[in-house]
């Protein structure tokens with residue numbers, strides 16, 4: 024059997040962003056090819072907590088805040104749609120996120136956030152310490168009040184990835200693992216495909232969605248893309264009964280309840296492409312976590328996780344065209360928000376590929392910003 028070598032779209036990178044793009048493209052009748060150098064979701068996707076922190080991760084009003092809110096709002100429908108198409112439950116948990124204040128300064132910042140996020144129409148509830156103690160006893164260490172964000176939800180990353188790939192495959196997408204893109208095909212100012220050790224693949228449109236490696240691949244394609252790795256280390260602890268009904272987030276650590284597990288994350292380290300687990304990073308997040316939630320000290324350790332987030336210097340993703348180059352679009356630099364932004368990124372890239380005006384102003388996310 025001869026392998027097909029021309030595709031409508033070739034997506035470089037099989038993480039949550041690349042797989043979401045494949046799904047949204049396939050829904051529009053295109054047959055994208057996803058090329059992944061390792062296995063699907065094996066980089067930052069497998070290490071992430073799956074928080075849909077559209078509010079908890081944002082310190083001020085910004086285009087990223089608006090993008091996150093828009094993407095979060097797609098999740099309920101997406102979860103149902105993916106369940107139908109793939110049979111996989113993405114474990115969307117809608118119990119909210121509690122952001123604990125751990126100092127007077129933190130309290131003032133969170134009170135301000137309570138105000139501005141409320142003014143943008145989002146739900147926020149302020150909870151004083153007495154109420155926390157009344158409802159949760161000694162679950163928390165010293166606190167200065169807390170902000171509860173009932174609409175910030177969470178999913179299981181790898182279940183989401185699996186359901187996106189099964190659904191996209193059913194709709195005609197093709198996923199190629201263990202295949203590294205080693206170069207780009209180019210005619211004049213147009214990228215016409217990619218080169219791999221097993222052959223060349225031509226495409227009408229190439230999408231660069233290679234996470235922390237996107238900056239390197241951008242260079243190979245002939246343009247500058249300032250995306251760099253930010254290492255995150257996290258721990259999965261074993262839990263027989265849920266320690267907390269919702270995600271708890273503080274300065275230094277966050278705790279995300281999963282079925283029979285508690286995800287405790289995550290470090291932020293700029294150490295290049297080093298992915299080795301280091302005791303120092305894990306010790307730091309665990310001591311922060313135990314200080315804020317003392318009962319965690321008794322949990323058993325199940326697994327440690329490491330991933331490289333695709334960082335950008337202003338914390339915003341790059342979504343859209345490459346100035347001066349045709350045939351290639353970028354979807355990268357999603358930093359701490361890959362899972363949150365996966366659906367809206369898939370939608371926007373699909374609008375661009377199919378020649379529709381994106382439903383979002385892309386200038387804050389442009390490569391020329």
Ligand code: GLY
Nearest residue numbers: 255288289359360
């Ligand atoms: N979204 C949380 C993190 O990247 O650590």
